[in-house]
Amino acid sequence: MEKVDHIGIAVKSLDDSMDYYIHTLGLKLLGVEQVPQQHVTVAFLDAGNIKLELLEPIGNEGAIASFLEKRGEGVHHIAFGVSDIRQRMEDLKKNGVRLLQEEPKIGAGGAEVAFLHPKSSFGVLYELCAKRSLGDE
Numbered sequence: 801m802e803k804v805d806h807i808g809i810a811v812k813s814l815d816d817s818m819d820y821y822i823h824t825l826g827l828k829l830l831g832v833e834q835v836p837q838q839h840v841t842v843a844f845l846d847a848g849n850i851k852l853e854l855l856e857p858i859g860n861e862g863a864i865a866s867f868l869e870k871r872g873e874g875v876h877h878i879a880f881g882v883s884d885i886r887q888r889m890e891d892l893k894k895n896g897v898r899l900l901q902e903e904p905k906i907g908a909g910g911a912e913v914a915f916l917h918p919k920s921s922f923g924v925l926y927e928l929c930a931k932r933s934l935g936d937e
């Protein structure tokens with residue numbers, strides 16, 4: 801993997817949590833975006849070499865709503881930036897890793913994203929993301 805692009809953090813409300821990240825922790829807000837395909841609104845914060853991605857669910861459907869219901873707020877996934885996502889997916893599959901989809905999906909900033917099942921990644925949900933997310937100017 802080329803590098804960690806972002807850490808995804810599930811929150812119930814961006815309005816309630818962003819003040820903590822921006823004013824208490826002093827992180828810079830890079831942008832806010834709706835990603836309806838994933839049933840989330842996301843806020844990206846600059847955390848130095850990587851970004852924090854706060855994910856608030858849109859409605860009751862989707863991975864984030866389900867995660868909040870079952871586990872509450874907290875770290876949800878770690879995203880690796882990759883240059884050739886299809887090749888990476890193929891290589892991982894050959895190594896017995898369970899992917900959550902056959903084809904990449906559209907994520908924040910129009911990036912292509914794919915997820916590795918936490919059950920084949922020692923309890924961690926990993927995302928692969930290709931192209932750039934918000935703030936990668």
Ligand SMILES: CC[C@@H](C(=O)O)C(=O)SCCNC(=O)CCNC(=O)[C@H](O)C(C)(C)COP(=O)(O)OP(=O)(O)OC[C@H]1O[C@@H](n2cnc3c(N)ncnc32)[C@H](O)[C@@H]1OP(=O)(O)O
Nearest residue numbers: 808835838842863866876900907908913915918923924925
């Ligand atoms: C904004 C777009 C994009 C970006 O550009 O960055 C994103 O980040 S989108 C982020 C949200 N989308 C996703 O996470 C999509 C992929 N995720 C999924 O498909 C599901 O969340 C899941 C991983 C398959 C879990 O689905 P769910 O229906 O909730 O199943 P379970 O609750 O039964 O979970 C099965 C099993 O996995 C454990 N689990 C679930 N979530 C996580 C997690 N985030 N980290 C670690 N482990 C997780 C869960 O505890 C279950 O284990 P057991 O309890 O032992 O059975």
Ligand SMILES: [Co+2]
Nearest residue numbers: 808853879927
């Ligand atoms: Co993400």
